[in-house]
Amino acid sequence: MSHVLDEAISVVPVADGVVRATTHPAYANMVGPFGGVTAATVVQAIASRPDVLGEPLAFTINYAAPIADGQWDLHLAIVRTNRTNQHWLFRIVQNAATVSTGTAVFGLHRPTWSSTEAQPPVVPPAADVEPVDFPEFIAWAANYDMRFVVGGLADGASEDSTSTMWIRDLPERPLDYPALASIADSFYPRIFLRHGTFTPAGTISLTTYFHATPDELAAHGTDHLLATARAARFGNGHFDQDGTLWSMPDDGEPVLLATTHQLVYFKDPQ
Amino acid sequence: MSHVLDEAISVVPVADGVVRATTHPAYANMVGPFGGVTAATVVQAIASRPDVLGEPLAFTINYAAPIADGQWDLHLAIVRTNRTNQHWLFRIVQNAATVSTGTAVFGLHRPTWSSTEAQPPVVPPAADVEPVDFPEFIAWAANYDMRFVVGGLADGASEDSTSTMWIRDLPERPLDYPALASIADSFYPRIFLRHGTFTPAGTISLTTYFHATPDELAAHGTDHLLATARAARFGNGHFDQDGTLWSMPDDGEPVLLATTHQLVYFKDPQ
Numbered sequence: 001m002s003h004v005l006d007e008a009i010s011v012v013p014v015a016d017g018v019v020r021a022t023t024h025p026a027y028a029n030m031v032g033p034f035g036g037v038t039a040a041t042v043v044q045a046i047a048s049r050p051d052v053l054g055e056p057l058a059f060t061i062n063y064a065a066p067i068a069d070g071q072w073d074l075h076l077a078i079v080r081t082n083r084t085n086q087h088w089l090f091r092i093v094q095n096a097a098t099v100s101t102g103t104a105v106f107g108l109h110r111p112t113w114s115s116t117e118a119q120p121p122v123v124p125p126a127a128d129v130e131p132v133d134f135p136e137f138i139a140w141a142a143n144y145d146m147r148f149v150v151g152g153l154a155d156g157a158s159e160d161s162t163s164t165m166w167i168r169d170l171p172e173r174p175l176d177y178p179a180l181a182s183i184a185d186s187f188y189p190r191i192f193l194r195h196g197t198f199t200p201a202g203t204i205s206l207t208t209y210f211h212a213t214p215d216e217l218a219a220h221g222t223d224h225l226l227a228t229a230r231a232a233r234f235g236n237g238h239f240d241q242d243g244t245l246w247s248m249p250d251d252g253e254p255v256l257l258a259t260t261h262q263l264v265y266f267k268d269p270q
Numbered sequence: 271m272s273h274v275l276d277e278a279i280s281v282v283p284v285a286d287g288v289v290r291a292t293t294h295p296a297y298a299n300m301v302g303p304f305g306g307v308t309a310a311t312v313v314q315a316i317a318s319r320p321d322v323l324g325e326p327l328a329f330t331i332n333y334a335a336p337i338a339d340g341q342w343d344l345h346l347a348i349v350r351t352n353r354t355n356q357h358w359l360f361r362i363v364q365n366a367a368t369v370s371t372g373t374a375v376f377g378l379h380r381p382t383w384s385s386t387e388a389q390p391p392v393v394p395p396a397a398d399v400e401p402v403d404f405p406e407f408i409a410w411a412a413n414y415d416m417r418f419v420v421g422g423l424a425d426g427a428s429e430d431s432t433s434t435m436w437i438r439d440l441p442e443r444p445l446d447y448p449a450l451a452s453i454a455d456s457f458y459p460r461i462f463l464r465h466g467t468f469t470p471a472g473t474i475s476l477t478t479y480f481h482a483t484p485d486e487l488a489a490h491g492t493d494h495l496l497a498t499a500r501a502a503r504f505g506n507g508h509f510d511q512d513g514t515l516w517s518m519p520d521d522g523e524p525v526l527l528a529t530t531h532q533l534v535y536f537k538d539p540q
Contacts, residue, residue, distance in 0.1 A: 057508060058533040060475070062328070062373050087332055103373060114503075116505070117503070204355065265354075
């Protein structure tokens with residue numbers, strides 16, 4: 001039996017360079033589908049191409065308009081293939097209108113000098129943190145086991161927009177690039193946390209850098225990721241968010257799997 | 271007399287949705303032109319369009335191949351115009367090949383609740399820090415007054431990839447969005463700092479979020495910006511970089527003008 005994420009991100013070819021996806025009710029959000037699963041669908045569609053070079057390195061998706069329930073078409077184009085990397089351009093089209101655009105850089109992982117300067121937050125183990133349930137109108141959240149160390153959705157207004165959580169797919173699923181792309185968008189809007197209330201907000205542009213190698217993803221398996229995100233500035237109708245996603249092996253060094261950034265539109269709470 | 275930055279980013283229309291730029295020797299880099307001035311050219315070209323909505327909010331440019339000295343064509347397309355924002359897709363074409371792609375979101379600034387959580391680094395005033403000269407083969411750097419508080423190019427190998435500097439255009443020029451887009455790419459590669467030496471490295475993908483309003487840019491004027499950047503993870507041929515650009519008025523609160531992120535390709539030093 002396939003995992004619900006695999007069902008949600010599956011596509012069928014419809015033309016040269018065009019594949020068709022269908023929104024999955026399990027990943028519905030307040031308006032349109034959860035952006036993370038849209039991103040995951042694009043990453044998976046590119047990774048599945050026979051002419052792809054390597055793995056995802058940098059990925060940007062712009063959410064220009066909500067996707068309506070139903071089918072949508074992903075137009076993929078290889079812009080340039082270099083010796084070690086490959087540049088992609090994509091559009092998501094629904095009812096003859098472009099609802100999303102973006103770019104992806106895929107490439108090879110080559111052994112080089114390495115160093116991780118970022119530090120994961122200091123947290124209790126996932127087993128010691130209670131999973132939380134999101135309200136039913138945030139359907140997609142039911143596909144994640146989310147355990148907030150700080151900045152949970154029900155914690156009330158906070159002076160600090162940081163959320164830190166343990167997260168993994170529910171049911172468990174071995175981590176891969178599409179799943180990581182989706183989890184990169186799994187932080188609820190930071191404006192909710194600052195005000196302790198819901199207010200209209202939506203991601204405009206999301207960029208994720210994939211640091212993880214295939215071996216690191218395989219080593220991670222189905223464990224919880226440690227994920228933390230914070231806004232730098234809110235104002236004039238927008239805020240940004242920076243996040244880091246970590247693998248935290250019991251018997252080794254933390255591995256920074258991805259860094260992720262977004263710009264979000266918001267309205268003031270009423 | 272026009273400023274050299276204005277000369278470098280100027281374009282002429284050549285077809286519907288296509289403008290032509292010409293590389294400027296003053297902004298040459300080791301291989302091709304300085305990426306910051308390429309980004310600034312795109313921001314300026316979009317901002318100059320009569321059908322533009324608002325100001326730049328989110329901007330991503332992918333450097334797929336070096337731009338050769340000479341002319342290049344910028345293909346601009348409005349993908350969608352919403353009530354408060356507008357999505358752009360662009361390609362840079364030279365000698366019939368795409369050398370760069372990207373997306374931009376422009377939009378309106380609306381008065382809302384505001385809060386800045388990020389903090390600028392604590393530094394001495396610009397007047398108390400010595401400007402540095404870059405080597406001649408990094409021509410573009412001569413167009414900036416850069417004063418490193420930490421992480422200067424000649425400081426030798428460091429365990430920490432942070433550079434913090436005061437920076438402004440040289441000669442002085444009132445700050446605007448194109449200038450800010452260029453300064454967002456003005457941090458030399460973090461790998462140089464970690465090893466205390468030059469090594470092949472180049473930005474693959476750059477994303478900048480513009481937080482500044484037009485009024486904040488006008489208030490900043492020709493002062494130095496406070497700019498700081500750091501890598502999170504180096505490895506497998508790539509590293510990322512996160513930066514913040516601040517206006518530091520003598521008589522007011524710091525203003526976070528922009529946050530900027532990039533993924534960079536590198537080879538090990540020999």
